[in-house]
Amino acid sequence: MEQFEPKLVAFVCNWCTYAGADLTGTSRIKYATNVRIIRFPCTGRIDFMLISKAFANGADGVIVSGCHPNDCHYTSGNFHARRRWMSYNAMLTFMGMDPERIIFSWVSAAEGAKWADIVNQSVDKIRKIGPFTEYQKLVQSGIEEENFNG
Amino acid sequence: MDNLRKKAKELLESKSVDLVIGYENGTNGKARAVFIKDPEKTGKLIYDERCKQNLAVYLNKHEVKHYGRIAIVAPLMVMRSILVLISECQVKQENITVLGIGNDGSFLDFQSMEVVEKYISKIPLGNPEPDQVIIDKLNAMTMEERREFWQNELERCFKCYACRAACPMCYCLRCTVECNQPQWISAPAHPLGNLEWHQLRTMHLTGRCVSCGDCGRACPLNIPIHLLTMQQAEEAFHMFGVRAGTSMKADSALSTYKPDDKENFIL
Structure with missing residues (x-):
């Protein structure tokens, strides 16, 4: 049977993780190709709605990554983001949606190898969990209803 | 309740507030929000277990805000909402007079918002x-x-x-x-x-x-x-x-x- 290839979206900050992922490439480190990287100015800019939109558009997993605490280009963007993710995780758990499909990490511009590890681990993890069919069911029910309403 | 009505009347008569927001008897035995400008109508004010609506929702409405200084009947949750609105610069502290309601339904006369803060700090907070x-x-x-x-x-x-x-x-x-x-x-x-x-x-x-x-x-x-x-x-x-x-x-x-x-x- 053909192996399930998950689709992952990575929301990364411009100053650390994006540069880190660039370093992974220039260091010629190979990593899973299942990830689509989207660059943001800062983790503080990554709204939780973007994550739900990624899932609604067919992502099986999401990686959110930025500068280590105290390393934010804008001083406090990642601290604010951290509180937001703590709250977001708590909310998802309470609503019965396991936050396991969302992987958070700090990857600095010097950690090219760590980025490759994070992506590989995440792809393995999501591959094991399988496609996000429950969410796609929700999406589908929406489309049917929208068509029905004209 | 008499103390509440008396205080509301005083505030309106002395023109230290322009509007009083509180609860009155509505239809079907329910309580509803009332907006009082005339000191003679403060007799309408009530407070009992039916008065559950969070009246602070009106404070930030344009049509209420333009009255200026507002007194509001405020059980604990309303007091807390007012503090959030003040901390988020949505209402001005000096424009709000709190007609406090204690947990037992008694009227509490708060002189300033600082006293409200102090009152809240002494109460154990949490979900109902x-x-x-x-x-x-x-x-x-x-x-x-x-x-x-x-x-x-x-x-x-x-x-x-x-x-x-x-x-x-x-x-x-x-x-x-x-x-x-x-x-x-x-x-x-x-x-x-x-x-x-x-x-x-x-x-x-x-x-x-x-x-x-x-x-x-x-x-x-x-x-x-x-x-x-x-x-x-x-x-x-x-x-x-x-x-x-x-x-x-x-x-x-x-x-x-x-x-x-x-x-x-x-x-």
């Missing part, structure tokens, strides 16, 4: 007992059970946004839900859009909710959406040590941070 019991029950369920519970509940939502209208903290003139470029939340009521809307509402109220439960009471379908924000209020206190509506200066949990906030899921 019956709601916390349901939250604990939900938390004891498995992830799948909880998902099923919320999917069944939220499926019924037809997006009337009464929860938003009832909430004193949902005051944005342009809500994300009305934003259509991009369309963050689809307009028709279907399972995905409903889920997204309630997630959005919950996240935007995290650390700002004072657990008054008015969103749940406003829901025409009795969906217990107040549990979502109440759970988040407890979580915010647990994780960040802050409760909304305890001080006029406090920043909400998500608009501030500590360098040593503890989490266990970031790799």
